[in-house]
Amino acid sequence: MTAKKISIAVIKRLPRYHRYLNDLLENGIKRISSKELSIRMGITASQIRQDLNCFGGFGQQGYGYNVESLYNEIGNILGINKTFYAIIIGAGNMGQALANYVNFEKRGFKIVGIFDSNPEIIGRKIKNLKVTDIEELDDFVINNTVDIAMLCVPYKVTASIADKVGRLGIKGLWNFSPMDLKIPYDVIVENVHLSDSLMVLGYKLNEKFERD
Amino acid sequence: MTAKKISIAVIKRLPRYHRYLNDLLENGIKRISSKELSIRMGITASQIRQDLNCFGGFGQQGYGYNVESLYNEIGNILGINKTFYAIIIGAGNMGQALANYVNFEKRGFKIVGIFDSNPEIIGRKIKNLKVTDIEELDDFVINNTVDIAMLCVPYKVTASIADKVGRLGIKGLWNFSPMDLKIPYDVIVENVHLSDSLMVLGYKLNEKFERD
Numbered sequence: 001m002t003a004k005k006i007s008i009a010v011i012k013r014l015p016r017y018h019r020y021l022n023d024l025l026e027n028g029i030k031r032i033s034s035k036e037l038s039i040r041m042g043i044t045a046s047q048i049r050q051d052l053n054c055f056g057g058f059g060q061q062g063y064g065y066n067v068e069s070l071y072n073e074i075g076n077i078l079g080i081n082k083t084f085y086a087i088i089i090g091a092g093n094m095g096q097a098l099a100n101y102v103n104f105e106k107r108g109f110k111i112v113g114i115f116d117s118n119p120e121i122i123g124r125k126i127k128n129l130k131v132t133d134i135e136e137l138d139d140f141v142i143n144n145t146v147d148i149a150m151l152c153v154p155y156k157v158t159a160s161i162a163d164k165v166g167r168l169g170i171k172g173l174w175n176f177s178p179m180d181l182k183i184p185y186d187v188i189v190e191n192v193h194l195s196d197s198l199m200v201l202g203y204k205l206n207e208k209f210e211r212d
Numbered sequence: 213m214t215a216k217k218i219s220i221a222v223i224k225r226l227p228r229y230h231r232y233l234n235d236l237l238e239n240g241i242k243r244i245s246s247k248e249l250s251i252r253m254g255i256t257a258s259q260i261r262q263d264l265n266c267f268g269g270f271g272q273q274g275y276g277y278n279v280e281s282l283y284n285e286i287g288n289i290l291g292i293n294k295t296f297y298a299i300i301i302g303a304g305n306m307g308q309a310l311a312n313y314v315n316f317e318k319r320g321f322k323i324v325g326i327f328d329s330n331p332e333i334i335g336r337k338i339k340n341l342k343v344t345d346i347e348e349l350d351d352f353v354i355n356n357t358v359d360i361a362m363l364c365v366p367y368k369v370t371a372s373i374a375d376k377v378g379r380l381g382i383k384g385l386w387n388f389s390p391m392d393l394k395i396p397y398d399v400i401v402e403n404v405h406l407s408d409s410l411m412v413l414g415y416k417l418n419e420k421f422e423r424d
Contacts, residue, residue: 014411014415016408019392019405020392079417079418080414084414092309093312097305097306100305103406104407107414109414147417171417172413172414180232188417190409190412190413192406192409195313195316196227198386200220200402201402202290202291202292202294202384203289204402205296205400206291206294208400209383
């Protein structure tokens with residue numbers, strides 16, 4: 001673990017650095033300057049230097065960054081070398097999309113269960129997992145390591161399911177329901193608001209093309 | 213349109229302000245100070261004042277912000293009073309999840325078509341739309357207004373479909389495939405990387421609970 005506290009704004013950019021560095025590695029590129037990285041990523045070089053300085057700064061004047069060590073270091077900070085065990089609650093379209101999303105496992109997130117309350121879906125196989133009755137959630141969590149619950153349930157039951165997740169002692173909650181969840185437990189919640197990114201796209205379209 | 217150029221970092225926070233203000237409105241709250249908004253949103257009051265100053269600043273000393281006018285103004289900046297016509301390309305789980313996502317229409321994004329190449333899916337009804345053969349995409353775009361293509365296709369065909377979208381003159385591309393698309397057309401691309409937000413959750417879990 002790094003000693004220095006890194007701001008969450010920087011942390012939020014790290015997965016992007018990590019992706020770009022991975023691309024570079026796969027293309028056999030061994031070192032890169034903050035300027036080149038800047039052009040590829042669309043972030044200013046000074047922002048990049050400032051971000052990477054936060055955790056020690058691996059750049060060398062006139063040499064740039066060693067791609068592999070920077071990639072590994074960012075991976076360490078993000079905890080990619082660790083495994084997080086996750087369950088999906090809600091096996092509708094979004095839950096199934098997450099279950100089929102190949103990139104999670106590569107990043108250390110292993111999906112170990114998928115739950116639903118709909119008798120028509122329970123028992124169905126999604127990828128290598130059988131959809132389990134939500135009634136069995138308590139037993140499952142008691143008998144297995146579960147770090148993260150991915151919530152893909154309808155809006156109206158989100159709060160009660162989140163409460164259940166908190167009571168069961170699951171420490172991380174990744175919420176896809178369009179509400180900013182706050183729950184009275186020691187749980188870290190990341191709310192995903194898909195439409196936020198769509199609204200940014202709408203703004204950029206307006207600004208550029210001035211539709212009426 | 214506002215005269216002043218607003219930075220994209222501020223724009224990215226506007227959907228969140230918009231959501232919070234909507235909650236306040238629905239709870240009958242008429243005005244709010246930057247401090248109260250700060251507590252609710254987990255952003256510093258000074259950041260909030262700075263953000264809202266970017267587009268004129270509607271706060272009054274000792275009174276705070278008028279919730280409704282701030283809500284409306286942010287909506288205007290985001291172009292929520294306009295309608296964007298969108299199509300979904302790829303009617304797998306993610307495409308279906310998007311088609312069923314109720315919040316888009318409320319924010320001015322109207323889904324007018326959904327396309328796939330799989331004969332088993334073509335013709336199926338998702339919400340009020342019939343899945344159309346991707347072969348008919350060109351005709352559809354020529355005969356209908358399409359501002360945005362939501363890309364939910366497998367990784368290996370993403371680049372070629374994105375290229376097609378560009379050639380057809382669609383101006384906005386919302387990409388769910390885990391790659392940072394860049395295409396040689398005058399298209400605005402928003403890449404959605406679901407795992408970025410999951411990695412931030414992983415980081416926070418590590419930091420707080422120091423799992424090994």
